[in-house]
Amino acid sequence: MPRSHKSKLQASERRRRARGEAQAKAAQATAAVEEESATSSSPQCEDAAQSLPPAGSSSTSQERQGAQATTITHTAVSCTKSDEDSNSQDEERVSPCEALYYIENPGEDSLTRKPGLLEQFLLYKYKMKQPILKEDMLKIIGQNYEDRFPEIIKKASERIEIVFAVDMKEIDSTRQSYNLISKLKLPNNGRVRAGRGLPKTGLVMNILGMIFMKGNCAAEEDIWKFLGMMRVYAGRKHFIYGEPRKLITKDLVRLQYLEYRQVANSDPPRFEFLWGPKALAETSKMKVLEFLAKVNDTIPTAFPSYYEEALQDEKERVQTKAMVRASNIDIILQFCWFVQERK
Template identity: 40%
Template sequence: MGSSQGSQHRKGSRQDMEDQNPSEEMIWPQTLRHMFLNDRLYKLVPFLLRKYQKKEQVTMEEMLHIVDRDYREHFPVIFRDFCECMCAGFGIDVKEVDAPGHAYELVPLLGLTYKGLLNDDSESFLQISVLIVILTVIFIKGNTASEEEIAEVLRMRKILAQRDNIAIGEPWKFITVDLVRERYLEYQQIPNSYPDRYEFLWGPRAHAETSKMKLLEHLARLHRRDPKSYPILYDEAWREEQDRVRAPELGSWSPWSWSFPKLHQ
């Protein structure tokens, strides 16, 4: 046998769901497809991700300083689309907290910190944009995803990159080395496979920082659907939430404690 019967049965039962599994189009929502089309907004992404990791607020003035001076007049309209892209691509809500001062908080919708993944390379944020997608694929495939299934996700991302003329570095190294090193993913041989085949699972850090319910709610929110419209996935996510209530300590990893400084009155 190429893999364990239990794993095949679990995956097969999900593939039999009618209108339950998010489609490929849902995994790569339309807003995310246009995330990097605008060069002026493209410059904002690494800037905001660093603000996010430092748990700092950001002002409209700071953002306008990043974009081209001759583009400022049109920025407020484009900025709304950009916020949708930050939500879709990174699970970050850009929320205004001081209208007169035009100050914003970067609120974690999924809890993912991306700590250790964003470096001085300005292109690194392009790679971490696949993390949510990979975790989602693992969830809907039955809590494991084969190399072939993840490669298909990368193939879709590569097509997007080619169309949008953006580079994504070495995605396979990023997934099998960087995400494994940072414990977002586990990468292991499929039992009894010959020739050797490998699969991915959520790592302990993914379990600590986010949850199946958060991912499902995020996916449903992007497509204006109720999470319960995916009953099998919802039931599994709900059971995980109940387990978390009974056993809140999930290993040594723990999410950030998010507390933003109050604005001066």
Template identity: 40%
Template sequence: MSHSDEFSAFKVEEKNEDAQEGQRLESGRLCSAEMGMAELPSSTTASFPFEEIPGEVAAAGVSSDVKGPQCSPAKAQHFMVAMAEKLDSHPKIGSSCSPKEKGLKDREEPAQAGASLQEALYGKMSGLVEFLLLTYRTMPLTSKEVMLNTILNNDEENFSYILSQVSQCMRVLFGIDVKEIYPKSHIYALFTTLGLTYDGMVSPQHTMPTTGLLVIVLGIILLEDDCASEQAMWKQLGLMGVHPGRKHFIYGEPRELLTNVWVKEHYIAYQREPGSYPARYQFLWGPRAHRETSALEVLNFLLNI
């Protein structure tokens, strides 16, 4: 499953990478900014051209036509270190520091290096989220070798940590579980969380799965004694930055999901509260939700959040 040469689209010229790295890392904080999670960035909406993704993907990997992450965080870090070394050796810059200035500089360098490494990790996480979202939409199988060679710059040391953080992000935000199905060959598959049969793709134009929000909505209904009023539902979702009538960068217009899309999918029942006047509406589990999952599984999902 290696075939890393099929990912030549990821290899852009060095000078383009340096200019684009700042934009990529800035856009890569969408996960943490919108969902209140630990700082786990994702530039999925900012830099990944889903509309240009071809419909078919070879069994060994992604076509070279796919335009993945536009830069390499590791190479950007290498460039920054190299530039720092050149500045330090410059006769008018590096060697002209007084002993006091040199001491201050030496104390600052470890912190700066740590920040650069952290940014590099964030960039790799962001790129891996993008890649796994593409994989989920095309061919839900990948391998450790492919992820290392094409996204993570062969960062074997940090692979487990990066994958664990990205897997948590994929599960909570998108409702996708990343599981190693063949440990010996390190083959990973992407599944809809909780075994739901709904893939979360509302339409071809909506490029990100909404299953994560669906499970959260089912959980809110459970916490409201199996029947959540509209007021209670939107109050809880508002804590996540999800508001009716306001388009969300991952989920689109949430009212449409709750009152139309998921009702038609039979995961949610949206009905008038008995005896309410003026009319008030409430949310309940639909028959498909009862058939495919359980209260315990959904509550465990919420606890993981």
């Protein structure tokens, strides 16, 4: 058999195996989603749950949020691992992740399925630190849906936002290039640590929300109880966050997004969390409340007491900025007067 023909057959066999592996992974992820949806719902702060609109709608949004988080993260991580674990240099190799984009669920119509396909693609590109181009996104959803592109990308980016707290932004209008940008200025665009990975911003925003709703100071045991509902446990490595205790009590404290201190006169010692200086500077109670409202598929006013506190915080921030601006103007005027006197 000619060498070129044999090479093509081998490449074809590799592609077939890659698609088979991708389909198996998709089936496992789907099974995990169905199992979790049947047994649990998405975590929310206990205080927040008391302020949500009654019954049905809240429960439904929590279950949907939990399913979205599981689907998105399982897919993005398994795709990236598949690419990173493969050492093949064959130019004709098809990534298992690329095959996964095109797996269809017979129970869904095409337009419903497209945002999910785009989510997988966007997170894969983010994790691998690769540019997100409109032309590539159109290949994922299909040229026949180009007229629905704004609608599809809006749904996909909103679903990613409520899990990871990142915003889809156009960074180059000429190339029509986009990126997922962290809501906080965490190092490495939300990854916290160097290298590739998924954003940690969603975890930080949830913790800030918990602190806010616990009276701006949350006991460490309350934080871990809350994170346990997200299946994030101290001492157990998480596939997105790494070792959570180190991330929360060391990394985020060192970066000044959280303050971690011992409760006064506690014996045995107990600890509590507050917002750190960077969190106070880069976000606000209103922004965190808006994020939590999106997670719950509602609006900030659905949390009446917290909304009033957030409004008051906004007013105080405006007043503080005005005072600083007035003080700066006064300093400039005094300097000008001093210079004039010296002439």
